[in-house]
Amino acid sequence: MGQRVTGLWPVLRQVTGSDKTAHGAAVRTAHTDAITARTETADRVVKSVCPFCAVGCGQDVYVKDEQVVQIEGDPDSPISRGRLCPKGSASKSLVTSPTRVTTVRYRRPGGTDWEDLPLATAMDMIADRVLQARHDGWQELDDRGRKLRRTMGFASLGGATLDNEENYLMKKLYTALGAVQIENQARI
Ligand code: SF4
Numbered sequence: 001m002g003q004r005v006t007g008l009w010p011v012l013r014q015v016t017g018s019d020k021t022a023h024g025a026a027v028r029t030a031h032t033d034a035i036t037a038r039t040e041t042a043d044r045v046v047k048s049v050c051p052f053c054a055v056g057c058g059q060d061v062y063v064k065d066e067q068v069v070q071i072e073g074d075p076d077s078p079i080s081r082g083r084l085c086p087k088g089s090a091s092k093s094l095v096t097s098p099t100r101v102t103t104v105r106y107r108r109p110g111g112t113d114w115e116d117l118p119l120a121t122a123m124d125m126i127a128d129r130v131l132q133a134r135h136d137g138w139q140e141l142d143d144r145g146r147k148l149r150r151t152m153g154f155a156s157l158g159g160a161t162l163d164n165e166e167n168y169l170m171k172k173l174y175t176a177l178g179a180v181q182i183e184n185q186a187r188i
Helices: 002-006 010-016 030-034 092-096 119-136 164-176
Strands: 044-049 058-064 067-073 104-106 115-117 138-141 147-151
Touching (some): 067 092, 104 119, 115 119, 119 138, 119 147
Antiparallel strands (some): 044 058, 058 067
16 A cells, blocks of 8 residues: 555656656546646637736636636737736736625725625715816916916826726827826836
8 A cells, every 4th residue: 555655656757767857647546637727628718918027928818608617818919928927827816806805995085894886876976076186277378378278276196006098098098188188117
């Protein structure tokens, strides 16, 4: 019995067998042979970009029954060439974690606790505040009577993981609203 168990040790099979680097047969078990990778049973693969940091590594997102089942590095990405760091490798949990917050959370002024809001309500509240800030910070003319027609009521500072298309839309929206302080640090 003891000999049969020790004969299964991967390190023993590595040093006595032909798989000296232990990348193949030396580390396989009956269980390994019986299971199938989620990447092989997925319905489709969607190209994406890791949302964690400004490196912007390419990701292959594997989907089965419209659920994300696995995320791998995208070998076609010229930036990361199939690699993901530990954060990017774990990014599936951003979508599937049971602790993920999926409702709008709001703590009103003076409130001591968070409450759930319908998304439409939250969007209306944001729109109201933007319009109010735009109005309160509006400058029609400068001190010499020249036209400004701008608002200093709000500014935009985009994050590193906003992509070109998102920044394009944000710039268009905020400029149309009259904002002049619009910045981002996009790298993807
Ligand atoms: S995989 Fe890591 S290095 Fe690449 S974008 Fe994501 S967090 Fe950044």
